[in-house]
Amino acid sequence: MARVIVDVMLKNEILDPQGKAVEGALARLGLAGVTSVRQGKSFSLELEGDIDESRLAQIHELAGSLLSNPVIEDYVIREDVR
Amino acid sequence: MSRHTDTVANAETTPELEQPYSELGLKTDEYFRIREILGRRPTSAELAMYSVMWSEHCSYKSSKVHLRQFGDKKPETEALLVGIGENAGVVDIGEGWAVTFKVESHNHPSYIEPYQGAATGIGGIVRDILSMGARPVAVMDPLRFGAADHPDTRRVLPGIVAGISGYGNCLGLPNIGGEIVFDASYQGNPLVNALCVGTMRHEDIHLASAKGVGNLVILYGAKTGGDGIGGVSVLASETFAEGGPTKRPAVQVGDPFMEKLLIECTLEVLRAGLVEGIQDLGGAGISCATSELASNGEGGMHVRLDQVPLRDASLTPEEILMSESQERMCAIVTPEKVDAFLAICRKWDVTADVIGEVTATGRLVIEWHGEIIVDVPPRTVAHDGPVYERPFARPSWQDSLQADGPERLARPSTAAEIRDTVLTLVGSPNLASKTWVTSQYDRYVLGNTVLAQPEDAGVIRVDEKTGLGVALATDCNGRFAKLDPYNGAKLALAEAYRNVATAGAAPLAVTNCLNFGSPEDPDVMWQFSEAVRGLADGCLELGTPVTGGNVSFYNQTGSTPINPTPVVGVLGVIQDVARRTPMAFRASDDVVLVLGESRDEFAGGEWAHVIHGHLGGLPPVVDLGRERSLGELLVAASVGSLITAAHDVSDAGIVQTLVEMALRAGVGALVRIPEGVDPFVFLLSESTARAVVTVPTSTLGAFESLAGDHGVPVTRIGIVGAAGDDLIVESVYGASATWTLTELRTTADATLPALFA
Numbered sequence: 001m002a003r004v005i006v007d008v009m010l011k012n013e014i015l016d017p018q019g020k021a022v023e024g025a026l027a028r029l030g031l032a033g034v035t036s037v038r039q040g041k042s043f044s045l046e047l048e049g050d051i052d053e054s055r056l057a058q059i060h061e062l063a064g065s066l067l068s069n070p071v072i073e074d075y076v077i078r079e080d081v082r
Numbered sequence: 083m084s085r086h087t088d089t090v091a092n093a094e095t096t097p098e099l100e101q102p103y104s105e106l107g108l109k110t111d112e113y114f115r116i117r118e119i120l121g122r123r124p125t126s127a128e129l130a131m132y133s134v135m136w137s138e139h140c141s142y143k144s145s146k147v148h149l150r151q152f153g154d155k156k157p158e159t160e161a162l163l164v165g166i167g168e169n170a171g172v173v174d175i176g177e178g179w180a181v182t183f184k185v186e187s188h189n190h191p192s193y194i195e196p197y198q199g200a201a202t203g204i205g206g207i208v209r210d211i212l213s214m215g216a217r218p219v220a221v222m223d224p225l226r227f228g229a230a231d232h233p234d235t236r237r238v239l240p241g242i243v244a245g246i247s248g249y250g251n252c253l254g255l256p257n258i259g260g261e262i263v264f265d266a267s268y269q270g271n272p273l274v275n276a277l278c279v280g281t282m283r284h285e286d287i288h289l290a291s292a293k294g295v296g297n298l299v300i301l302y303g304a305k306t307g308g309d310g311i312g313g314v315s316v317l318a319s320e321t322f323a324e325g326g327p328t329k330r331p332a333v334q335v336g337d338p339f340m341e342k343l344l345i346e347c348t349l350e351v352l353r354a355g356l357v358e359g360i361q362d363l364g365g366a367g368i369s370c371a372t373s374e375l376a377s378n379g380e381g382g383m384h385v386r387l388d389q390v391p392l393r394d395a396s397l398t399p400e401e402i403l404m405s406e407s408q409e410r411m412c413a414i415v416t417p418e419k420v421d422a423f424l425a426i427c428r429k430w431d432v433t434a435d436v437i438g439e440v441t442a443t444g445r446l447v448i449e450w451h452g453e454i455i456v457d458v459p460p461r462t463v464a465h466d467g468p469v470y471e472r473p474f475a476r477p478s479w480q481d482s483l484q485a486d487g488p489e490r491l492a493r494p495s496t497a498a499e500i501r502d503t504v505l506t507l508v509g510s511p512n513l514a515s516k517t518w519v520t521s522q523y524d525r526y527v528l529g530n531t532v533l534a535q536p537e538d539a540g541v542i543r544v545d546e547k548t549g550l551g552v553a554l555a556t557d558c559n560g561r562f563a564k565l566d567p568y569n570g571a572k573l574a575l576a577e578a579y580r581n582v583a584t585a586g587a588a589p590l591a592v593t594n595c596l597n598f599g600s601p602e603d604p605d606v607m608w609q610f611s612e613a614v615r616g617l618a619d620g621c622l623e624l625g626t627p628v629t630g631g632n633v634s635f636y637n638q639t640g641s642t643p644i645n646p647t648p649v650v651g652v653l654g655v656i657q658d659v660a661r662r663t664p665m666a667f668r669a670s671d672d673v674v675l676v677l678g679e680s681r682d683e684f685a686g687g688e689w690a691h692v693i694h695g696h697l698g699g700l701p702p703v704v705d706l707g708r709e710r711s712l713g714e715l716l717v718a719a720s721v722g723s724l725i726t727a728a729h730d731v732s733d734a735g736i737v738q739t740l741v742e743m744a745l746r747a748g749v750g751a752l753v754r755i756p757e758g759v760d761p762f763v764f765l766l767s768e769s770t771a772r773a774v775v776t777v778p779t780s781t782l783g784a785f786e787s788l789a790g791d792h793g794v795p796v797t798r799i800g801i802v803g804a805a806g807d808d809l810i811v812e813s814v815y816g817a818s819a820t821w822t823l824t825e826l827r828t829t830a831d832a833t834l835p836a837l838f839a
Contacts, residue, residue: 014335015304015335015408017337017339021339071194071195
């Protein structure tokens with residue numbers, strides 16, 4: 001069984017109100033020195049069998065349409081080796 | 083900062099440098115005009131500023147010559163406190179209260195990114211209202227989508243509705259009305275218009291001007307990021323290129339909680355008397371705010387752009403000037419008040435920085451780390467942009483379109499056929515219940531909403547002591563406007579005017595959002611010029627001035643423009659909201675009356691559209707004199723407490739009006755077609771200047787005599803509740819047509835959830 005992680009983050013230039021709120025909370029809770037917080041989401045996909053190129057291409061397609069909004073978000077796909 | 087900065091000094095010594103003006107949306111002659119104004123080539127920062135400020139969206143270069151009519155034909159009125167040209171017009175509603183309202187488009191961003199596009203549309207119009215010194219109290223959204231069953235409609239509609247509710251609900255503003263219309267012409271180009279209304283005392287009105295040499299320029303609100311760069315020049319001012327390059331995203335992400343802080347912070351600094359001039363940052367961001375403030379004030383301003391707080395330190399000065407980051411404002415403050423201003427900003431957790439000062443040099447000078455990168459006469463950026471007399475011509479197809487009337491279409495000719503036709507219409511997307519959408523909006527937050535969707539107009543209480551309030555309605559039938567743009571615009575005005583009066587408010591002023599295709603197409607430009615002429619003539623006739631608005635061109639997919647869609651918003655005043663007239667049948671045994679005359683008019687209407695997919699002929703005749711009489715009657719009847727309910731007759735005619743009144747109440751009615759009238763025409767025609775009212779028998783005589791005084795024809799057609807839970811129409815081609823409220827409700831309620839839920 002293989003596991004693939006898709007990390008989705010807002011593009012750098014896009015405002016992240018949630019990250020900003022967390023950043024504010026960190027400072028209020030006494031954790032100084034954090035200059036920026038960006039919040040994203042992570043999908044963990046478990047697959048039957050091994051990963052091959054065609055399945056990876058499928059996951060890319062999925063990541064660029066369903067899992068992320070390509071207008072404002074970027075994604076990164078990585079294999080989870082545990 | 084290792085990047086090379088293009089300074090004014092550099093521009094003077096390198097006149098031959100090739101500049102990417104066409105990529106920024108400037109035409110060659112526009113570029114050379116900039117060189118002529120400056121006497122040299124513009125720096126890259128100047129080029130960025132001119133390109134966004136001279137875009138169609140900001141400069142109104144194609145529409146200006148036509149929009150002048152709103153000023154030239156302005157009716158005499160004492161109600162107008164601030165007219166066209168400011169961020170929003172302001173009208174006097176009495177008792178020391180003033181109201182400002184405006185509608186704007188956010189069509190293109192909402193197509194690309196439905197949620198954020200629609201959300202930031204709300205944010206932008208709210209800041210426009212705020213910058214006049216008013217507290218925003220309600221919003222409305224006139225929306226247009228492609229065919230309801232088209233996949234792209236399914237893509238954009240849920241996101242747009244969620245964006246409107248997400249931003250508006252978080253902000254705590256009730257959404258009190260608007261429209262949702264489906265038509266294939268909007269496929270690939272939905273219209274997302276947003277209206278905001280705000281209230282203030284007369285003495286609280288503020289204007290966007292940088293007065294007082296030595297006063298400081300403060301930028302406050304959210305930090306500036308790389309979002310929305312070139313939104314106005316690229317997005318809203320050109321036709322979409324399929325699969326065009328995506329450099330920086332032109333879509334901005336909004337933060338309604340930041341906007342809420344900005345509202346409270348702004349109102350506090352204004353009320354504390356700390357502000358000389360104020361401007362919101364919308365399209366064209368800092369370029370627009372600095373050049374407009376300077377141009378409207380002493381004429382000069384010195385800005386240190388490196389003082390602008392950034393979210394992303396890698397932004398170039400050009401990007402900072404063009405950024406459309408949301409939730410930002412710019413204020414002009416005297417030096418001795420700066421500390422107090424900054425203290426209030428700190429209290430609200432709002433970032434604020436002094437970025438420059440007002441000068442008398444007549445120049446807008448912008449400095450970047452000690453080097454001058456902009457040195458321009460601000461007027462040339464803000465107000466003296468290009469003006470185009472675009473060619474326009476009556477389209478070659480207009481005559482054949484008008485000649486192809488609905489007379490040839492098969493009409494229902496039995497009671498059973500009428501019954502089926504009505505059920506089909508009641509469940510059709512344009513007439514079906516919009517509850518699935520409007521229940522996602524908070525319609526009652528703040529506690530001053532008196533009437534909201536699906537009522538004819540949204541009504542808001544302004545003064546809790548006296549009950550003084552305002553009513554607002556927006557309308558436009560784009561099919562009417564396609565058949566005849568001049569009368570189509572008048573029809574939009576007539577319907578919004580009627581809706582406001584139906585609620586019991588006296589119409590006072592007008593805003594508009596003119597959504598059209600490409601101005602470079604002479605057919606479109608003709609539609610535009612006709613619509614503006616019609617609206618200006620109509621406003622003069624009704625005595626309601628245009629207080630401001632917005633033009634949105636380039637609404638087309640490929641070479642196919644949308645139906646011309648001049649959305650008209652009318653604002654009215656009601657002295658005591660307790661006497662507003664709702665649409666629901668109120669009490670059994672009330673008499674149902676039709677006001678106005680019904681003629682055989684079906685072109686552009688819902689019946690022809692839904693049943694036959696037909697568009698052709700001439701739209702219903704618009705008679706603003708009759709609209710005015712009807713409006714005055716409805717207001718007088720409300721003042722005199724003579725009527726219990728009223729509802730405008732428009733889409734799908736009297737029968738649809740009756741269905742909506744019955745469903746809203748949960749009570750039916752027994753109605754009879756008057757003698758000598760064709761039942762189909764009577765029930766489904768879309769003749770204008772009509773309304774259905776219900777009157778208790780105790781005031782029937784008084785009401786009919788009042789209607790006589792106003793010259794409005796009255797026809798008694800039935801009795802509320804006389805058919806129990808059924809709506810029955812008798813004398814339909816010798817039989818009765820009966821609908822149970824249950825079947826009507828099921829039909830009306832099922833459509834939108836089935837398509838979008």
